[in-house]
Amino acid sequence: MSKIDLNTFNLLKETTGADFISELIDSFLEDAPNLITQMRSALANTDADSFRRAAHSMKSNAATFGAMELSALARELEIFGRDKNLKIGNRLDVMEESFHQTANQLKKLKA
Amino acid sequence: MTAIPEPAKLLVIDDNKVNRIVLSRSLEQQGHVVETAENGEEGLKKIRTQSFDLVLLDIEMPIMDGFQVLEACLNDVDLRQIPIIMTSAMEELDAVVKCVELGAEDYLTKPVNPILLRARINASLEKKRLRDEHRKLFRTFATKEVAEELLRTGFSLGGKNVTASVLFADIRAFTTIAESQEPSETIDLLNGYFSLMFDAINNNGGSVNQMVGDGLMAVFGAPLFIEEHRELAVRAALEMLDQLKVFNIQQAAQNKTQIHIGIGIASGNMIAGYTGTQSRAIYTCNGDTVNLASRIESHTKVALRPLLIDHNTRMGLSDSYHLEDLGPALFKGKQHPVNIFSVSR
Numbered sequence: 001m002s003k004i005d006l007n008t009f010n011l012l013k014e015t016t017g018a019d020f021i022s023e024l025i026d027s028f029l030e031d032a033p034n035l036i037t038q039m040r041s042a043l044a045n046t047d048a049d050s051f052r053r054a055a056h057s058m059k060s061n062a063a064t065f066g067a068m069e070l071s072a073l074a075r076e077l078e079i080f081g082r083d084k085n086l087k088i089g090n091r092l093d094v095m096e097e098s099f100h101q102t103a104n105q106l107k108k109l110k111a
Numbered sequence: 112m113t114a115i116p117e118p119a120k121l122l123v124i125d126d127n128k129v130n131r132i133v134l135s136r137s138l139e140q141q142g143h144v145v146e147t148a149e150n151g152e153e154g155l156k157k158i159r160t161q162s163f164d165l166v167l168l169d170i171e172m173p174i175m176d177g178f179q180v181l182e183a184c185l186n187d188v189d190l191r192q193i194p195i196i197m198t199s200a201m202e203e204l205d206a207v208v209k210c211v212e213l214g215a216e217d218y219l220t221k222p223v224n225p226i227l228l229r230a231r232i233n234a235s236l237e238k239k240r241l242r243d244e245h246r247k248l249f250r251t252f253a254t255k256e257v258a259e260e261l262l263r264t265g266f267s268l269g270g271k272n273v274t275a276s277v278l279f280a281d282i283r284a285f286t287t288i289a290e291s292q293e294p295s296e297t298i299d300l301l302n303g304y305f306s307l308m309f310d311a312i313n314n315n316g317g318s319v320n321q322m323v324g325d326g327l328m329a330v331f332g333a334p335l336f337i338e339e340h341r342e343l344a345v346r347a348a349l350e351m352l353d354q355l356k357v358f359n360i361q362q363a364a365q366n367k368t369q370i371h372i373g374i375g376i377a378s379g380n381m382i383a384g385y386t387g388t389q390s391r392a393i394y395t396c397n398g399d400t401v402n403l404a405s406r407i408e409s410h411t412k413v414a415l416r417p418l419l420i421d422h423n424t425r426m427g428l429s430d431s432y433h434l435e436d437l438g439p440a441l442f443k444g445k446q447h448p449v450n451i452f453s454v455s456r
Contacts, residue, residue: 008222015225016136024136028129056171060200061129064222075202 003102008066009109022110028061029103036096039077043086052081058095067102070095119164119236123147124154124180125198126172130221134167134198137225138232151175155183158190165235166195167219170206177210185214192242194235198223270384270397275332276344276376276424277401278317279408280308280351282325283371292368301325304370307354315347316340320395328405330396333383341378341427345454348374348418353456373417375408377401378424399445406442407451416453425452 013021035054042051055078062071073095080088121143125131135145146161148154152175158166166184170177177197184190194216199207207218216235219228282288282304289297305322312319312329316337321328329347332340351374359369381398400423407419414437425434433455439448 011225012133012222015140016133017140020136024129024132027132031128053171053173056200057127060127060221063200064129064133 002105003067003069003098004105004109005066005068008063008068012064012066025065025106025110028065029106032058032061032099032103036092036099039092042081043088043092046086048081048084048086051086052078055081058099062102065102065106067098067106070098070102073098117236118142118144119232120144120146120162121232122154122157122161122163122166124151124166124172124177125169126150127169130169130198134223134228137223137228138167141229141232143232151177151180155180158184158193163193164239165216165232166193167198168195168215170197170199170203170210178206178213181210181213181215192239192246194239196231196235270382270386272380273333273336273383273396274340274378274380275330275336275383275396275400276340276378276427277381277396277404278312278329278331278344278348278374278376279405280327280329280348280372280374281408283373283412285325288368288370296367300368300370304355304358307358308351311350311354312347314350315343317343317347320393328395328401330383333381333396334394339427341376341424342429344376344378345418345420345424345428345432348376349454349456352417371417373408373411373419375404375406375411375419376424377404377407377421378427379403402444403442403449406444407449410440410442410451414451414453416455418454420452420454422450422452425450428454 012024016024035058038054039051039058042048042054055074059071059074059078062068062074073091077088077091077095080086080091121138123131123134123138123145124147125134126149131147131149135147138145146157146163148157150172154166154168155175157163158180168177168180177199181195181197184193184195197207197210197215197218198221199218201220207215211218216238217231219231288300305327308327309319315331317329317331319327319329329344331337331344331347337343351372355370355372362369377400379400381396381400383394383396385394386397387393403421407421411417411419416435416437419437428434435453435455437451437453440451441448
């Protein structure tokens, strides 16, 4: 199943220019693992605010590319962080898995 | 007909790199020049040191968030007129509402829809252009201080008590001058004269708020209080007389009429505010001090000195002026005599 909403993705491509989209994908793929790392260490340090902020960025970036599932999962974690509740179960692992699948599809769309 | 929008200089403040790139790229595609900042602090620094037509501001940011940047801009007279569009996630609408209530121009939800982006940016730029024109127009018909005060607080009739200095200036024997030459020549003469006098007054922080025929009235220290209003008024008067000397030399060289003026200054409490009607009003000052300044100006004809001031004004002067104590003089409407001084370089 596609992780990317192609309508959103194509609109983005049109807006920023087709030649530019791969640069944009690269900066997302470069940045997202840092956000996941930030979320993991925030969990370890019980830093709800840092957790929330990283989840917020992930949510926002995923939505930009039309990665709706990833965005929704990140959004859920952002709410946990906002509520200062870091009992998130395996939700971060689920989100990370969704990110890897999203990343694979984005790499294909780049080509 | 849709006007082709002028390219504008925009600032995108967002801590998220992808957002920053998408926004700045989209805006560049629309023909604008775009600068970016990674957090509120960096953004505010850029707003203060460069000039932008519009700012796109993220709310959720580390170091200094969008609220803080917005408030800092709104509290700064010089930055207040830059339109700020908040950019936020859909779920942050509560925060957005708060920003719009505070004074943000508009908002956009992320991910930004390019058509909406274009429409909002162009609408905001157009509004800013109209406001700038408005401001320019205000400044033509009112002084800068009054224009800013009006733009800030809105217009309402009514006055408040202020401590300030009032200056009256009048051309000697103007009726004779006007009768002896063509009306167009008189208008030219007046325009040349007024523009020099306005410069001298504005250069010293004063504002002209009335012109009647060949006379003018200026205020120092209102609507914005200035501690040195008395000294500034006297300095302006001396500059006016200096300017007039040069003006007269030029007039003489062209075989044209020369002008002589009398200036009177009084300082103290007065009522300042807008008088008139809701549709036509001027910013002016009233009260005893204002009447006294006018009487002192008339007194220059009797005292045969071009610049006279009251005792109160004299008390605000440093030692660097050449003062001549003319003693007490009795003025119409005043129960007690007033000490008058003549000032020269």
